[in-house]
Amino acid sequence: MAEQRMPLPPLLLDGAEYHADPIRRALSALAGDRAGRFAPGDLAAAMGSDYTMTVTPGRASVPAPADGTGGVYLVESAAPVTLAVTPPHATRDRIDRLVAYVVPAQAGGTPGAWYLAVREGEPAASPVPPAVGAALVLYDLWVHSAASGRPIELSDMRLSGGQQMLAGGTLAGAERPATAPAGTVWTSTTTRQSWAYSGTAWRLLGVQDDTLASHALSGSRAWGPGVNEQAVDNLTFGPGRNGGLIELSAGVVHLSRPGRWALSMQAFSDDGTPGSSKVWLDWPGGPWLTRDLCDTRMRGGGFAGAGVLHQPISWTGVVTSDQALNAITIRGAFTPSTGGNRPSYMVWLYVDYLGR
Structure with a gap:
């Protein structure tokens, strides 16, 4: 019988030592290697009246930096976070961007950390959002000029650019649950019907049997x-x-x-x-x-x-x-x-x- 011992031990094996990368890549696969959030209210933002914004708690899947080993990082914010927004330019508008990003250990700086940040755009006659690299884009902030007297406008970008609402996978059983994460698919073990949860109601999927x-x-x-x-x-x-x-x-x-x-x-x-x-x-x-x-x-x-x-x-x-x-x-x-x-x-x- 031919066999070969593999270089990486099974994940979460007692007494074994291994890097975090294999665990992260395995968990990334469960999220489809997609960036996004896990529930509608995760990392939702609201503007205050004094050039601050508050971001709600939540969980997200954040892209790995280009110099990393691929996959995504799963992150959680356990409490509301307040961030400062730079006051407006006197005569020109700009577009800032709220992002979540990860700094892995091998990238230098603070190891093992993730951040919420407002990336500031350039004031211009026709402003555009700043480039943010490997980051989860959460919101765009249209910061109107001081001369306009208009408040900052938020645009929800959490489902833009291929970012997803990451559901809880697939379920099967004799009784359909009352609710589930949006996108969850449930299959009845008795009728063979499959249903998808839209976020507000279950919807029956295509005919599996004529x-x-x-x-x-x-x-x-x-x-x-x-x-x-x-x-x-x-x-x-x-x-x-x-x-x-x-x-x-x-x-x-x-x-x-x-x-x-x-x-x-x-x-x-x-x-x-x-x-x-x-x-x-x-x-x-x-x-x-x-x-x-x-x-x-x-x-x-x-x-x-x-x-x-x-x-x-x-x-x-x-x-x-x-x-x-x-x-x-x-x-x-x-x-x-x-x-x-x-x-x-x-x-x-x-x-x-x-x-x-």
Whole structure:
């Protein structure tokens, strides 16, 4: 058996000695070797009224200097930092830049340190930001001339120039977490769906399995005297149709993703009482001009079998991201002309995702 002992020991091995560079490069790989911050509020800046700026605590990934060994440095600021800003030029504007940078030991100066700094630009008729080299660019400060009397303007540059919001990687499990770092991808171990967290909500990703795009649900509603309108709140998935792309909770359906969708509902009831029967799909905030699609028919003749009624509703169209987050509910109503019980309804709902 051929083998060779490797020159670097396993990272974090008890009793071993090694340089910090291998650890840093390994951690850099977990961050995709990208510069950026880890949460929306990390290293956020605000101007004071006396030519000072305050930078909030946070974590970041800072580029290594060009004379270093590559990768990025992971840094943390545990408390707010206040920095001075040079007062404005009398007649000309300038652009300063707030940056984070690292001075490694082999680069001279103070070893093992990182800094927050305001790099000052040159006053000019058409000012440009200063060159900052290997640094994480956080904000640009437009420092207007003293003659203009205008306050300093901040421009958030934390996601500029290829800098990223660095998420917490990928997750998998039976229950989706309520929140996560922006960009985190979670995969359900039961439905095989994958979701990405946008920073405010989970968004369903592309179809991983064509069988997930078709859904069949069924439910019923039995109404007694005096009850004219009710939601069908007992929808369940048909055999072999559990999961898929939609979410179902207490009879309420969420499509959860934008694209082209087809909805088809079949309602069936049988009651001898004459009157008016109505079924509808209720979708407030959906793509329809009104909040529902309905079918209303006269029915009944006062004897068994005269009330048999089959009421279909179908729709195909484009659903936006915001519309897909709104709930779809099946409702029904029966208004008898002579009083008496309301009929029971059986309903089937077919929901098919047709792509983008």
